[in-house]
Amino acid sequence: MVQQTSTVRQPEADGLAGAGPAPAAPLSQFVVKVHSRCDLACDHCYVYEHADTSWQHRPLVSSEDVLRRTAERIAEHARAHRLPGVRVVLHGGEPLLAGRAQVRRAAEELGAALRGVCRLDLRIHTNAVTLNEQWLELFDEFDVRIGISLDGDRAAHDLHRRYADGRSSYDKVLRAVRLLDTPRYRHLYAGLLCTVDARNDPLRVYRALAELAPPRIDFLLPHATWANEPWRPEGPGRETAYADWLLTVFRAWDADGRPFPVRMFDSVLRTLVGGSSLVESLGLGPADLAVVETDGSIEQADSLKTAYDGAPATGLDVFQHDFDRVAAHPAVAGRQLGLAGLAAECRACPVVQSCGGGLYAHRYRAEDHGFDHPSVYCADLYALIEGVRTHGRTDRQNASIPTALELRHLDELASGRGGAAAVTALAAREAEINRQLVQLVAPGVERASRRHGCPDPAAVWELVEALDREHPAALDTALTAPFVRTWALRARTDAAASLDGLAETALAAALRAGRSAELELPLRPDGVLRLPGLGALATARPVGPETADRRCRVRTDAEGFRAVWERGEARVEFAAPEREPRWQPLRGWTLTAPCAGEPLSWTVVLEDTDPERAGHDWQVTGRLELDEALAWRQELQGAWEFVCRELPELAPGLAAGLRAVTPLAPGGGGQAISGAARDAFGTVGVARPGAADTLALLLVHEFQHVKLGAVLDLYDLFDRNDPRRYRAPWRPDLRPLEGLLQGTYAHAAVVEFWRARHRSALAAGETGTTEHAWEEYRRWLGHTWEALVALDGSGSLLPLGGRFTAGLRGTLAPWRAETRAAAAEGPRD
Known part of the structure; x- marks a missing residue:
């Protein structure tokens, strides 16, 4: 045979x-x-x-x-x-x-x-x-x-x-x-x-x-x-x-x-x-x-x-x-x-x-x-x-604001979870916002056109418009790279950033489409050519103040691109990226684990190249060495298996919406470090903790912030004119109402993590872990419930905000009854 x-x-x-x-x-x-x-x-x-x-x-x-x-x-x-x-x-x-x-x-x-x-x-x-x-x-x-x-x-x-x-x-x-x-x-x-x-x-x-x-x-x-x-x-x-x-x-x-x-x-x-x-x-x-x-x-x-x-x-x-x-x-x-x-x-x-x-x-x-x-x-x-x-864009492409979510999807998210359909719908609305922000940078592009040495604005817009006609999927993908919005928001007040970032994004889209294009654009001050969502080319020398030093001409084709600057050039072929050691492609994997009887895949990249990525309130790492990237892959696989096995209600939404993890520098004394950038949907920042279950906890916690941030892009849940500060049980400082809401929503996933950890440890007969997990479960549930009560009593929630917190209460209330019943029974074995 x-x-x-x-x-x-x-x-x-x-x-x-x-x-x-x-x-x-x-x-x-x-x-x-x-x-x-x-x-x-x-x-x-x-x-x-x-x-x-x-x-x-x-x-x-x-x-x-x-x-x-x-x-x-x-x-x-x-x-x-x-x-x-x-x-x-x-x-x-x-x-x-x-x-x-x-x-x-x-x-x-x-x-x-x-x-x-x-x-x-x-x-x-x-x-x-x-x-x-x-x-x-x-x-x-x-x-x-x-x-x-x-x-x-x-x-x-x-x-x-x-x-x-x-x-x-x-x-x-x-x-x-x-x-x-x-x-x-x-x-x-x-x-x-x-x-x-x-x-x-x-x-x-x-x-x-x-x-x-x-x-x-x-x-x-x-x-x-x-x-x-x-x-x-x-x-x-x-x-x-x-x-x-x-x-x-x-x-x-x-x-x-x-x-x-x-x-x-x-x-x-x-x-x-x-x-x-x-x-x-x-x-x-x-x-x-x-x-x-x-x-x-x-x-x-x-x-x-x-x-x-x-x-x-x-x-x-x-x-x-x-x-x-x-x-x-x-x-x-x-x-x-x-x-x-x-x-x-x-x-x-x-x-x-x-x-x-x-x-x-x-x-x-x-x-x-x-x-x-x-x-x-x-x-x-x-x-x-x-x-x-x-077909999916036809009715929305000229809309002035993104279409709202279906209420069933909003209610799913309000529960503290949200399945694949709900998070996919949320991601689609975030993509619409990114498109609209890019359209709003046009005035900045015109101002930047008067700056000596900048990209040719006519050539940039011509490429963007051609991509939108001929390869709209490639342009959409480039526009949803995690830190495109970070650039687009800054570009509204920074004329130089408006055109530079648009040129970078347009070239990234052309590369995704396999389309020939040529633009002249600047190198970043550290000598980096940024291609959002694909990687970065490090020219190995900081650029000087001279105009010629900052310019780089890039020509794309079906196989890759050639970049030429004053003192060097590079050819990158995506089929053999290792031939150009200065090219730093994003490293990514499709990780699969069984979830509720079905295989569930999560495609994620390590974003350690984008110069815009420093928005997680913590220091980011530089480009990871190969052995560290491999350690990340192994730990992400373990974390994904944990989420699918222990937190199956959270897994589909995470797979649908979390596309990138930004490595952060480790904290001192074994502190777990993680963060979510408010304007970078689809990514979280994490310092690799060295344990798959801890990484799982950090991922689900931070992704809650990502989801809620996207919901707040679409809806007003509370009176934004409320000047008061509120006590958050997990922090020593007082928080504005949005901060309290963000923390409450994020810690709902922490509660669910410790509840699942206790359940699995109990089934496995791990006495020490069982007791520790139970205490953490009770502690975080108490904190989160106290914050939820404060939100509901603030008087500043709008009707949709009340609906949102009611959904969260519906998830937490049975767990609170569970812990209270257990406390009434006396010490746990």
């Missing part, structure tokens, strides 16, 4: 050349094949109709030994990695062909093995032609969620999903969907999966699916590779036919008020503002899935069967190997590198954070037998992401 080969890069693209690969992320999703044949003959099936033929040599049905050993291996992996939950999908072929007795046995084995270890999210994916009440009663007994393949109306569905003799399967599938949608069984309904065919009418497909009111729809691109390209229509627009199809559906779905989740669209919307993807085919999250075949062999994702015969094989099986071996397999590890694992063309693409290179299997080329290429759907993915982004 041919073994998979692919080009796997080490993390040079993250600025960590020579660092070596990060430890393999644990697996949290498992596909268990219970039957290896199907009762339909779908001509686009990746199992039977593409390159792989391994199904021909496998048992029809999984044996009891395979099922038992698979369940034991999953439990072993979950226990070793302290996973809070795993998702297991029973699959095929068509899994219902295995029969109810065998499917029951699979559910029993998995339930027994994982009981007391972690939560089991058990699902089954079926073509539904034999799904009936007897099956649904079985699935109800074991709480098995059901996903059904349905490609739209009758014409669309029967284009591919027919029996071998040509008979339609549509009526049987529709009958099953309607049965599943009855009140008796709807709680088992996971959603519909629709494979896109550009020959079908997109609106007819969407309307047919929407009429069934599914809890969720997954649209999938048909599996294809560069060796077996997808069908496309002839004529103009053929290269983006699938994007055009999907965008037609997206606009209809959006116009309908987004009546149900569509994971592809939701993933694009999330990743456009820095959040994580919900699907494997988009975003930069690492692979965390394994497939167990009917003979017990362990494979990678089934989609690889489209590449070549044996492509998903690992050579491992559940009888001889654990899932740690699978996670460490070179082909699996190669899919956990995030940006560093993509082709050079992808890494330079302005939409790479959303696209993520597309589905891994879709990158395969037969010429080099590898996957180091863009997706065969590259043009479609780019057009889809740009189309979603443009």
Whole structure:
């Protein structure tokens, strides 16, 4: 059998050349094949109709030994990695062909093995032609969620999903969907999966699916590779036919008020503002899935069967190997590198954070037998992401103020938490503010144009306007770099800063777009060329007062840029940044951990290059050495695992909104140092504490300040003319009302941290830690509640402010009752 080969890069693209690969992320999703044949003959099936033929040599049905050993291996992996939950999908072929007795046995084995270890999210994916009440009663007994393949109306569905003799399967599938949608069984309904065919009418497909009111729809691109390209229509627009199809559906779905989740669209919307993807085919999250075949062999994702015969094989099986071996397999590890694992063309693409290179299997080329290429759907993915982004901005781009949050999102944030959707919406509003601030620097640009040696204002604005027309996503990304607003606010009163900062941001956007551009702009006084959100070029000498000393001409292209100044020059290529040692790229990683049974990714960079970053009320570090950056990566991974495991209510919002960490200089005497800059959404400053749980505490605490600062950009919660100062229990000095509100909101996360720390220590039997955590929990809860009472009694909260503090009270009140009840019981064991 041919073994998979692919080009796997080490993390040079993250600025960590020579660092070596990060430890393999644990697996949290498992596909268990219970039957290896199907009762339909779908001509686009990746199992039977593409390159792989391994199904021909496998048992029809999984044996009891395979099922038992698979369940034991999953439990072993979950226990070793302290996973809070795993998702297991029973699959095929068509899994219902295995029969109810065998499917029951699979559910029993998995339930027994994982009981007391972690939560089991058990699902089954079926073509539904034999799904009936007897099956649904079985699935109800074991709480098995059901996903059904349905490609739209009758014409669309029967284009591919027919029996071998040509008979339609549509009526049987529709009958099953309607049965599943009855009140008796709807709680088992996971959603519909629709494979896109550009020959079908997109609106007819969407309307047919929407009429069934599914809890969720997954649209999938048909599996294809560069060796077996997808069908496309002839004529103009053929290269983006699938994007055009999907965008037609997206606009209809959006116009309908987004009546149900569509994971592809939701993933694009999330990743456009820095959040994580919900699907494997988009975003930069690492692979965390394994497939167990009917003979017990362990494979990678089934989609690889489209590449070549044996492509998903690992050579491992559940009888001889654990899932740690699978996670460490070179082909699996190669899919956990995030940006560093993509082709050079992808890494330079302005939409790479959303696209993520597309589905891994879709990158395969037969010429080099590898996957180091863009997706065969590259043009479609780019057009889809740009189309979603443009559609989302159309109604707001000329607004004078950012649109408000939905009240449900505000209420989520008021609770002290806020999920991914709420924080994503908050980030979008902050991006709107940044755009408006940049527009307001125009008068300063005109004043600066009279300053000798400044960038040419006409050239700068021409580039900005061209980027806004041609590459708006790249410009938006550059404008949301954490410290762009710091510059923009200063620029309103500093004519020189207005044009300099705009030129820097425009060049950063051009680089993200891979667009040729040329501007002359100044070096910073320390000799640094700043490219916000990308890094900095250190020319190794401070600039003098002479005009010529301060000027630097920068020319960008698809591969990088060339900078020329009076006494030197540099060429930076993003595919090989280590060739120019003066270039200091941002170092960043996509970190993944299981959270509430689902893998959750957090993409974060260490911002140790931007000259504007000194706004956290503490001294920042200089550029970190490689070993210190690696220590940060390890500690951030540990902190992220802690947040996902112990604070799952806070994790999704943090992943959606916290994009950068600014390293701060350590404090004396082991003091924990952290801060949040009021006008730098998406970043916090932290001195690395040396312990993952402490770092987790600092991150969630400071991110509370970031969230509340963004809320206060949108709403007045209190009377800003209140001159009084209030006592904050955690500080010796009196605080203005905003300071008290900020501290109260931030310490709600501190309370939640110590509550979770006490709970986990108690479960682990760590007596000393249990008592310490309990005392910290009570102390911070008492302080925060006292401050909340002071806020409510101030008389200065506006109605929306009262609603906000009521949300916080709703979170804290049950915890206060918990501690008071425990105190009444006497000393704790």
